[in-house]
Amino acid sequence: MPIPVPSRELFIDGEWKAPVLKKRIPIINPSTQQIIGDIPAATKEDVDLAVAAAKSALSRNKGADWSSASGSVRARYLRAIAAKITEKKTELGKLEALDSGKPLDETLWDMDDVAGCFNYYADLAEKLDEIQKTPVSLPMETFKSYVLKEPIGVVGLITPWNYPLLIATWKVAPALAAGCAAILKPSELASVTCLELAEICREVGLPRGVLNILTGLGPEAGAPLASHPDVDKITFTGSNATGSKIMTAAAQLVKPVSLELGGKSPIVIFEDVDLDKAAEWALFGCFWVNGQICSATSRLIVHESIATEFLNRLVKWAKNIKISDPFEEGCRLGPVISEGQYEKILKFISNAKSEGAIILTGGSRPEHLKKGFFIEPTIISAVTTSMQIWREEVFGPVLCVKTFSTEEEAIDLANDTIYGLGSAVLSNDLERCERLSKAFKAGIVWVNCSQPCFTQAPWGGNKHSGFGRDLGEWGLDNYLTVKQVTQYISDEPWGWYQPPSKL
Numbered sequence: 001m002p003i004p005v006p007s008r009e010l011f012i013d014g015e016w017k018a019p020v021l022k023k024r025i026p027i028i029n030p031s032t033q034q035i036i037g038d039i040p041a042a043t044k045e046d047v048d049l050a051v052a053a054a055k056s057a058l059s060r061n062k063g064a065d066w067s068s069a070s071g072s073v074r075a076r077y078l079r080a081i082a083a084k085i086t087e088k089k090t091e092l093g094k095l096e097a098l099d100s101g102k103p104l105d106e107t108l109w110d111m112d113d114v115a116g117c118f119n120y121y122a123d124l125a126e127k128l129d130e131i132q133k134t135p136v137s138l139p140m141e142t143f144k145s146y147v148l149k150e151p152i153g154v155v156g157l158i159t160p161w162n163y164p165l166l167i168a169t170w171k172v173a174p175a176l177a178a179g180c181a182a183i184l185k186p187s188e189l190a191s192v193t194c195l196e197l198a199e200i201c202r203e204v205g206l207p208r209g210v211l212n213i214l215t216g217l218g219p220e221a222g223a224p225l226a227s228h229p230d231v232d233k234i235t236f237t238g239s240n241a242t243g244s245k246i247m248t249a250a251a252q253l254v255k256p257v258s259l260e261l262g263g264k265s266p267i268v269i270f271e272d273v274d275l276d277k278a279a280e281w282a283l284f285g286c287f288w289v290n291g292q293i294c295s296a297t298s299r300l301i302v303h304e305s306i307a308t309e310f311l312n313r314l315v316k317w318a319k320n321i322k323i324s325d326p327f328e329e330g331c332r333l334g335p336v337i338s339e340g341q342y343e344k345i346l347k348f349i350s351n352a353k354s355e356g357a358i359i360l361t362g363g364s365r366p367e368h369l370k371k372g373f374f375i376e377p378t379i380i381s382a383v384t385t386s387m388q389i390w391r392e393e394v395f396g397p398v399l400c401v402k403t404f405s406t407e408e409e410a411i412d413l414a415n416d417t418i419y420g421l422g423s424a425v426l427s428n429d430l431e432r433c434e435r436l437s438k439a440f441k442a443g444i445v446w447v448n449c450s451q452p453c454f455t456q457a458p459w460g461g462n463k464h465s466g467f468g469r470d471l472g473e474w475g476l477d478n479y480l481t482v483k484q485v486t487q488y489i490s491d492e493p494w495g496w497y498q499p500p501s502k503l
Contacts, residue, residue: 003094005037010046010215011198013053014208020045025188025217030101030335031325031372039191042216044224047183050212051230054154054181057209065207067151067179071125074177078125080204081197082118085111088200092165092193097326099192100164101290101335101373104326110166113455117169120455124476125177133485142490148483151179152256153232155479156225158218158246160238161190161337162292168194170459170470171235172211178479183212183231185222187238189337191215218242229253235478236260237294240464258468258478260294260460262393263421266414267297267450268404268436270427271305278426279310279317282399285424285450287321287377290334291397292341294465295422297450298394301413304403311381311401315361318377323366335373336396342373345396349378352389352400358382362397385416393419407432411439421461424450443469 005027009016023041028034042050058067066074085092093108100107128149136145157171168186175182186194198213214221222242226234227249235258236246243259250257267285269278285297302310326334336342349363362378378398383390389400404410414423414436423442425433430447437445443461446452453459453471460469468478488494 003091003098005095005098005192006196006199007037008040008195008198010040010042010050011195011201011211011213012046012050013056013212014202014206016198017046017049019043019216020049025215027099027192028338029098030337033339033371033373036098037192039188039195039215041188042185042214042221044220046214046216047221047224047228050183050214051154051225051228053209053212054183055230057181057207058151058153060207060209066181066210069179071128071177071179074179075122075125077204077206078118078122078173078176081200081206082115082122084200084204085115085118088196089115092196094327095196096164096190096193097334100161100190101326101337103331103334105331106289107326110163114166114169117166117455118173121173121177121476124174124473128177136484138486142488142492143486144489145484145486148485149480150483152479152481153180154230155180155182156228156231156234157182157184158222158225158234158236158238159184159186159194161187162289162294164190165193165197167237168197170475171237172197174475175479176210178476180479181210183214183225185214185216185225188215188217223249226250227252231255233257233479235468235470237470243466258460258470259466260421260468260470261464261466262395263294263296263419263461263465264299264391264393264417265295265297265419265422265424265442266299266301266417266440267424268410268414268426269300269302269306269310270425270429270432271303272428273426275306275310275313276317279314281424281426281448281450282314283317283321283377286399287318287333287397288451290336291375291377292336292395293451294393295444295451296395297422297424297446298399299390299413299417300399300401301404301410302401303410304405307401307403311360311379315379318361318379321377323369323374323376325372333377333397336375337373339373341396342375345375345394345398348389348392348394348396348398349380352380352383352387355387355389356382356384357387357389357400360401385413391417407435411436415439415441418464419461420463421465422446422451
């Protein structure tokens, strides 16, 4: 059953603090459209306080408390946070299902991944100690050189609503492991579990100011964070439009950014696959997270020789998906996040029909659900490459289909997008899969699957899908700066200039 939503304030300098302007935002349960609580709405005044707290945390005790402390010290806090996440897994999973509309089975799985991510970066924090002063081989024996990896400083982390706590953790955990101090600004559409992370940090005694959490609207809280002169880096996951604004703001201060933006990823299915296995992966690749996933393989490219039979099976699989309140046992598709998103997705479907595409299944609200932002899993065929549904990200449970005849045509269709986040190929011919893996212009390739994500492997895209990588060692590098230290070790003078004459 759903649980009450705790009433929280902003988390600044290790304490709960009401927003300076006392503003709050209602929380709307996407399954019922009812208001179930509210969150604090930060503004520039609160951003200034949080940045000052983060800056102070880095310099406190000349950095010994955090930024220049041993990685093993920071690792202890990260492991303590992971243990608390595990302890509170059920509560956090229920809160996230209530807040975001994701099926409870998914949000509970996400909490396992959250704990795993904190533990993984605890390990990397300890390894940082081991790799400091890594020697650099030089061609001159009169010099020796080594490299230091140091925290980049105060970082702003702006995160989306489709994985509220997990994607926040993808940024928080490596930032803290690196020794940075952070300000997390989660999406106002799903912030509840991020505020509970603040409570966990308070419980484990995380040094004050190391992590500050500001909920609020993008223009009022995210924008002043991105443009703040004392924030040394911004990392962002979300829409292309917002990512572009963040880049513009950061450019004025020559501030580095990492961006993980939209996608319109392909899944290419060849004629030699097991049709039912391929059908399940095709559905999972697009309808997981209620279809709201940046890497969704929402462009199905299927070999013409199996297209009719495969689509018939795919429709049967899609009609068998349980669409319900996220708390119902066996739910596999919940509501989309908001009324705005609901209307936007239905408009995409309507436009596809008006452009001549065929709705094979879905396309509207499920008949048995009168409330909530529910949309049936939708499969659209007779799609051309000029249609909006082929070219633009829907961010909902909508799969569009094209057929191909040759491998070269499949590659061309797969790469026919401004995006470059995910891609998938399904075939029993592994040499063919390897050829397509090299040919895809994307940051992630899945072979005979779609959407698996592991903390240990890099995550990010190319082209309009952004740049930089979350997760793995690459995720830690996001928050580190590299310092070269070179020493002259000869007893002889350098000898470049003629010495003054001796008197």
